[in-house]
Amino acid sequence: MDDRIRAHAETLVDWSARVDPGDDVVLRVAEDAHDLAVAVAAVLGDRGANLLATYGSDEMTRAYLRAHDGDFAPAEAERALYDRADVYLSLGGGRNTAATADVPGDVRGEHAHARAEVREARMATDWVSTVHPTRSLAQAAGMSYAAYRDFVYDAVLRDWESLAAEMAGLTEILDDGDEVRIVADGTDVTLPIEGRTAVNSAASVAYDSHNLPSGEVFTAPVGADGEVTFDVPITVQGTALRDASLVFESGEVVEFSAAAGEAALADLLDTDDGAKRLGELGIGMNRGITRPTDNVLFDEKMAGTVHLALGRAYDACLPDGQAGNGSAIHVDLITRMGEGSRLVVDGATIQRDGVFRWEEGFDGQ
């Protein structure tokens, strides 16, 4: 077994999920995540946790949903499982990212609706999502299998303690700040953040961060004025979006365009009122992620990028009792912070040309 698989398993169990002896762990294993599952089983055994593995097969889900009439009964046994579970670990890594493409949308919707309580019970555990590098994901990223494995492990096997400390510094800056300005190629936007709380997303439940890899600091902007061009290519709801550009006035999108996928972008903005407003400003901090792979789990964490999400804000960023932007969607769009870019908080430049001011090579001029 590739030593990196074992290291991935240890990072997941110890750093991310903080598994304790005696914990009841539910481990979801996607169709091709077997090797990582074996490694995780060994680490869980060593830590004295209980293990129940579930089989997360997209092909089974497709077969089940296509055969079902859409009138779903409450899944009480599964709910009981998650009500009692301490930890839920999801190992993604299927065989075909399009495996459920021909499931009717209404059945999919009914199924999700009927399972809301199962999902809530699962999210109430110490849950963490990660992926095992598979040929299918390599293909989706446009990469060879060997190169994709290197890519995933570079992203996952970080010095998380040190990155968390670095991100804590940025979190503090954002918490103290009232306004963020982002300047980049095709982008000059100002985002008030007064009263909002930044989250140090350090790939650990101890940081209320549930993805491995992670490596971003994010908050919920109160408004937005200016223009942003999202030059990291991304597939949104099945459509390739290229160089989407949004113009904001008083927090709302008033103009938009895209080199590809403009109609899909129009539909997206039309979802509801909140879809025209921002729910998140995120700043990528993971230097292990050096290229986009059309997978938001990785792309939005890439160091030298920022992302803005249209739609729903996360509660963690809001003062108690205050509602943030609400919407049925939360779609992350990503901008590279390249040559000539600046990230400015309350007038102070904290990143220039993609380099933070505490990093070597930062140009303070």
Next chain:
Amino acid sequence: MDDRIRAHAETLVDWSARVDPGDDVVLRVAEDAHDLAVAVAAVLGDRGANLLATYGSDEMTRAYLRAHDGDFAPAEAERALYDRADVYLSLGGGRNTAATADVPGDVRGEHAHARAEVREARMATDWVSTVHPTRSLAQAAGMSYAAYRDFVYDAVLRDWESLAAEMAGLTEILDDGDEVRIVADGTDVTLPIEGRTAVNSAASVAYDSHNLPSGEVFTAPVGADGEVTFDVPITVQGTALRDASLVFESGEVVEFSAAAGEAALADLLDTDDGAKRLGELGIGMNRGITRPTDNVLFDEKMAGTVHLALGRAYDACLPDGQAGNGSAIHVDLITRMGEGSRLVVDGATIQRDGVFRWEEGFDGQ
């Protein structure tokens, strides 16, 4: 997909498990049982049942158990799952029948012990065990993959309704009978069965029968006198047993021999007092099973064989409140009923040369 996979799934869900709309079904999927799992998912979707798939990976179990110190905590979340589940379907079919061969026996024992309540909760559901034909199982049977698939589907895809009716006839004969005599090559044994209840094992929870395939009628003999030679080769606890011969006096083994595996047979008989006595007399009735494959799930159901089990008797065969033979073991040994054989109940021959008296070709002389 092979049409037989879908037919197997339908037989499992409808005939064997009698799944109802809204049932919470837990489906255990072994490492290479994916194709059958997809077919079962489609049938469950169509029947309106809920589905949670678990991943039954021997390689994960090995990794987990080898890493564990043996001090297992109660698996409360898993217990809660089975407490609420209506149906448990196990799809065997791994990649290596020896995958857990290097797990220390004491850890395996502690694990089984700690999971007794999980197992009980699972056995309280409408549970059914079957296997998907895999290359690993074909290899264990000494067969090509194509031939093994044919073998499994011939065994599974029976006219179960008609077989159940035929077996009901034999069940009645045994229930009315006081004594069974088995005569075959190297075998002449008399087994009192007065007061015992025969079970019609028709591969359905409706018959209290939990294996697919099944197809046997079994009861619990009160005693045994005479000699039996078990000429169907079988592997018992890792050792190949060939032509084992047992001599019984007043229900107890007083002499034994074997062409291969005699030492293992001696150990087996030495397990405890009950290991020297019989817990079961079974009569194979499944004509789809035409050859032994060193897999007791199939071999003991083979038409034209009888089997006797050393050790524990099943409660279903005993009058209420009466204890049968007790033992830590229950090991089935199988005899072919070939040319010259006779199965006699209270003096009446009910099978000769492997042909029942209600079948064409029965020689009543």
